[in-house]
Amino acid sequence: MTVPVPLYQAKAEFFRMLGHPVRIRVLELLQDGPKAVRELLAEIDVEASNLSAQLAVLRRSGIVTATREGSTVVYSLAGADVAELLRAARRILSELLVGQNELLAELQKDPVR
């Protein structure tokens, strides 16, 4: 059917899909429940066509689903685990930021280079 994609490449594509500020914000907003495009637009400072393009990326990856309700389109998270992933990312991220601050402090104490 399809040529099997190596797992590490699928993972890389998955993370790349997450690697955009607007897409992150969308996923975070959707954790509180489904939202219409217009609601997203009200919370994210971006042009409609740009948001649409980012939503298309998320849709293509399968991490969100879109359903039309009358004249508006409502997005929701496709799976429940996304929240957990974002939590793990947040934890690592704060660890990294602390690490960077320590490094900074270190450098200011003893500027070898």
Add this chain to the structure above:
Amino acid sequence: MTVPVPLYQAKAEFFRMLGHPVRIRVLELLQDGPKAVRELLAEIDVEASNLSAQLAVLRRSGIVTATREGSTVVYSLAGADVAELLRAARRILSELLVGQNELLAELQKDPVR
């Protein structure tokens, strides 16, 4: 000191940093413990200079650290939570892949478009 980076942007950068097959493989290999560049090179099919460039990306982000041991350089994970993140990603990923297969089956049953 520095202009505060919005959190969602820091997150996006973090995920973008993960979004490369070679970098994913490196992080997975480092979960078994520190490894010299040459060992990584033996397991990942990539040119030395390319691997070096990807290692530089990981280093800059702070997710790995490098120490020189004699004439070789050894890399290790900077934090312990990386494994957990990769596990969460794997879980979501397999969910998404299953979802895509279901969708595919659906489409083959009833090809509306």
Add this chain to the structure above:
DNA sequence: TGTCGAATTGAAGAAGTCTTCAACTCACCA
């Protein structure tokens, strides 16, 4: 000191992603 192996860096072109604009679809309602 000279040379070798290990790893990194800089530069340049190729490849990919983002943003923006205009054009379009779709549902709704006068």
Add this chain to the structure above:
DNA sequence: TGGTGAGTTGAAGACTTCTTCAATTCGACA
């Protein structure tokens, strides 16, 4: 049927990231 609001799409240029090559650094050792 025509018009309007909600979203999406395609195309084009700006911008990033990737890959590759050659040049460089650093330590080991003769």
